[in-house]
Amino acid sequence: MSLPARGFVVFLLSTQVVQGQDDWGVTFSSTEICAVKGSTVEIRCSFTYPSKVLFTTVEKTFWFTKKKGRERVDLKTDSEYRGRVEDLCQNNICTLRIRNLRESDSAEYKFRIIIQEGGSYTGSPGVTLSVTDPDLQLKVSRAYSDQAELKCQTSCHVPDNNSYIWYKNGEELRTGISYSRLVNFGSADIYSCALNGHENHRSPSVYAPKPPSVSVSPSAEIEEGSSVTLTCSSDANPAASYTWYKDETSYSSILNEEHQFVFSSMQASDSGQYFCTAENELGRRTSENVFIDVKYAPKPPSVSVSPSAEIEEGSSVTLTCSSDANPAATYTWYKDETSYSSILNEEPQLVFSSINSSDSGEYFCTAENELGRSTSENVFIDVKYKSPMIMNITRLVLVVLVLSPLLLVCLWMRKKKAVSSTTEANEPIETVELDPFSVYEDISDLNMVSPEQTEGPEEQEDLV
Missing domain, CATH: 2.60.40.10 (Immunoglobulins)
Structure with a gap:
């Protein structure tokens, strides 16, 4: 069977459908056919008629459509089908071929048998033909x-x-x-x-996802506890499937596999970089990162004291206030107050360059930003007092420890000089051994000198 150069033939084989009574019958190859405009379709059937009638012969067979005003009109004589139809019958098998199908050809097609003895039969229901554009x-x-x-x-x-x-x-x-x-x-x-022959009826195009975009709703500043929705979208056919990730490039940690990622109550820990991928059977694309910055009020601040050992009067002490907050918090220091009326400092650190005993007491700080304020626990500073007598004794001990080696050197030089003077008087030179105990006795003598024996009051003050 030859085909038109720019068309095609449609014929469907399915479970046979038989209608008939008293040995009349028509069997259609299919009761429903769908065909494309401009193509060729074949509708096929086989038929039987009563065998009990002697010398029965078929006078005529033909196909017709049940269109308004055209009841049982042979399609070969129908002006709408003229030149486009063929009716081929052989051995009780008939085929209706319609070329260059039009949408108006959509109808129910039936087959009729007429015998010379005056009997006739129409197969019903017939074959429903649907003619459409190439979908x-x-x-x-x-x-x-x-x-x-x-x-x-x-x-x-x-x-x-x-x-x-x-x-x-x-x-x-x-x-x-x-x-x-x-x-x-x-x-x-x-x-x-x-x-082929229907180039004007192309299929929809298919392609891998385009680079996806990410939108954030609401687009305003995000506060802790608020609801936030991230949406990933990409132009793709077939439609893309989506996957969400955070702060990763290895795609190992999947957060969500929907086109939307919803935070019902945003937390500070949710801050970070987010991105998504769009994938279909043709490829995968990755979005740009979007940064989510969750704003929150200061957490309860902590106070640290440096040095952390026992604090003595006159030493340097630093108190540091720190709190997790976004945006960053400002700090204020207070002492022994609950009304916040006496501000000591408005810096993260409160520094005592030389702490006094009067500085002892409880200290606390506040951390504040535009979202709220939080107060630390109290920290107690206990400054140890030092009396003037203890401080003078300490200074004296330090002076003695520093000057003792110098005094030893001076005494040794005096004894050496005395020995040199003796040898100059032509006396036999004797070896003088320095007795360390005598040196220490001399030092003891020096320390036993009373204040009255010193050269003046200025030296006494220096000694003290």
């Missing part, structure tokens, strides 16, 4: 890890011998006429297809 769709499936398979399909049956036209980025491909083809996964190319 082509490209079905995409992953055939391999690095390739995807495209199949050009239509809601109407299309014989396998029909030719297909493939398009890549809008340009016709001249390689192959198959209804399927393989393409590389991850390619940014756009594909579509059409039936």
